[in-house]
Ligand SMILES: NC(=O)C1=CN([C@@H]2O[C@H](COP(=O)(O)OP(=O)(O)OC[C@H]3O[C@@H](n4cnc5c(N)ncnc54)[C@H](O)[C@@H]3O)[C@@H](O)[C@H]2O)C=CC1
């Protein structure tokens with residue numbers, strides 16, 4: 339008997355382009371949501387775009403948070419219940435979007451994603467990434483009902499946020515390799531469609547590297563389309579596997595060991611150089627990953643991340659413990675192997 343089934347959840351409206359923030363009201367109206375919105379944001383995005391949202395929705399309630407945590411999710415849930423919010427509008431980088439995504443899941447209400455930075459591929463995904471103590475949870479949640487990504491706004495964001503988004507996409511190369519490895523060695527379920535989409539997204543971005551330059555709105559357009567595509571790959575997979583492998587485990591450990599030092603995307607990019615080395619050895623593709631990152635202006639060394647050598651080695655040797663996700667790191671790499679990988683690849 340045929341017994342396979344799949345349920346792919348995707349946003350209904352995805353608007354990407356110049357000035358589309360002013361169409362947020364229209365995009366929300368089309369969703370037939372009821373009740374008042376609660377704006378979930380963090381300090382800089384609130385300052386940059388909060389008023390443009392209020393211009394469309396009136397003087398709505400808002401909550402500003404600067405750390406992704408279960409406590410932050412709880413605060414949003416409590417506030418939304420207090421004001422009887424009908425839905426959430428997430429405005430900002432990856433953290434407010436992850437918080438709102440998970441809070442809307444707890445509240446059983448919809449949310450709309452309004453990125454102010456093309457810095458991560460959680461803009462569209464149905465996963466929420468929240469740290470807790472020594473571990474990192476990639477929690478299943480519904481994706482946004484709508485995404486409104488204004489390339490004019492995204493192009494004005496600090497350039498390093500865009501290069502972080504590029505690096506988050508480039509890390510799909512190693513994430514997909516890790517996923518395939520886990521499929522072969524551990525029988526982890528693999529989706530050919532999601533794997534191919536994630537990999538193709540990274541390839542198309544690298545092919546467009548020459549057009550990714552500061553000050554060009556075209557760059558925000560190219561990178562945001564890739565972030566959307568990568569998020570769709572996660573939705574097809576029903577997991578963050580297509581976009582998160584060992585390089586993400588490394589980054590999640592850095593978040594614990596050296597919090598707030600470097601951007602998520604930059605950390606996963608540097609991680610991908612080293613995990614590609616573990617996959618394919620000294621003559622392998624790690625140079626291609628390093629060169630692609632460097633062409634786009636993303637960091638390729640510990641120094642550029644602002645993270646010291648000892649922390650990089652500790653993160654690499656302990657990354658496998660952060661989550662139950664089989665990758666090229668297996669049961670862990672030794673300190674000697676980590677130093678060798680980081681040195682050969684020029685990360686140290
Ligand atoms: N759920 C998922 O599938 C995914 C989740 N993530 C998560 O997203 C987070 C990383 O996202 P980030 O955006 O790097 O973090 P973030 O939300 O902390 O933003 C980084 C910084 O940029 C600032 N910022 C945002 N837009 C700005 C603008 N237009 N102008 C000036 N400053 C601006 C923020 O205020 C913050 O200080 C991590 O927690 C990561 O785990 C990342 C990828 C996928």
Ligand SMILES: O=C(CO)COP(=O)(O)O
Pocket residue numbers: 459460465466467468475476506578581582586587
């Ligand atoms: O950052 C992500 C994909 O780019 C999400 O992955 P995690 O599941 O590792 O949090």
Ligand SMILES: [Zn+2]
Pocket residue numbers: 458459506581582586602603606
């Ligand atoms: Zn990521």
